[in-house]
């Protein structure tokens with residue numbers, strides 16, 4: 001691979017109080033960029049001052065949305081070191097998303113090196129206050145100046161980073177979630193398993209309707225029968241029913257979350273049974289009505305674990321576990337965040353030191 005060229009900023013930005021900014025509103029000093037041309041492959045990998053891109057108004061991404069992304073974090077340990085959490089999983093998933101969207105693959109070592117180098121370059125931006133981290137956003141899009149519908153032959157891959165505070169002010173707090181009856185997020189054969197921008201664009205309308213009713217997120221049903229639970233469209237979902245943890249299986253329309261995968265591995269190591277399978281809305285509502293749904297939560301990199309305190313469907317409201325964080329939810333949160341921030345031992349070998 002070509003050596004990454006480094007153009008250091010001549011105007012470093014002042015640091016700020018992470019507790020006072022929203023998620024992803026203030027960016028660090030540098031960004032990683034490399035370009036792609038079909039006959040040339042990836043070229044000119046570089047770390048440069050954070051600045052706008054210059055692309056044609058005809059760029060493919062602006063019209064037909066060939067865009068994919070990843071989301072991960074760099075964590076400051078109690079010793080002041082910086083580490084990543086299972087970065088190779090993000091690298092592999094980026095290539096899975098790229099394959100679905102006809103975007104070019106990136107060699108795993110190349111993307112790992114880019115991640116390590118951008119975090120090293122802006123290591124002073126990794127905050128150290130409790131529950132804070134440096135959010136890392138790798139993304140790729142097609143830039144061909146051509147309106148005909150086609151597979152992109154020119155692309156940009158970039159990584160930007162931003163210091164983020166705790167997703168929730170008082171640590172983990174139960175949220176209210178609306179189960180969506182009309183719109184769907186994804187179907188098998190579509191792009192649900194790919195982390196692509198278009199999935200999010202199409203989900204905004206349901207999110208707006210839910211927000212107007214006071215719900216923080218939407219829980220999606222399957223796109224064919226509106227019968228099975230899928231995910232929260234930015235987070236996966238898990239239910240503890242009769243002592244077992246049940247989570248929707250990955251059948252093409254659900255995103256394979258790395259937090260989901262890690263929680264499953266953790267639960268299994270504690271000998272708590274986990275079932276990855278279809279779970280129908282009917283089964284879920286029955287479990288709530290019979291008092292068999294003990295706890296449920298959403299999980300994803302940004303908020304880690306978000307307990308669900310209320311579910312709404314068809315103008316009915318269901319309160320879960322008295323709107324309190326369940327004990328297993330809490331235990332999973334404490335253990336996973338303990339590993340991510342280097343406060344607890346990492347028996348799984350998930351963390352990767354950067355500096």
Ligand SMILES: *Cc1c(COP(=O)(O)O)cnc(C)c1O
Pocket residue numbers: 071195231232233234235236255256257258259260299300301302
């Ligand atoms: C990113 C994402 C998740 C969570 O994945 P993690 O790897 O755990 O952060 C879940 N669902 C969707 C649709 C996502 O885009």
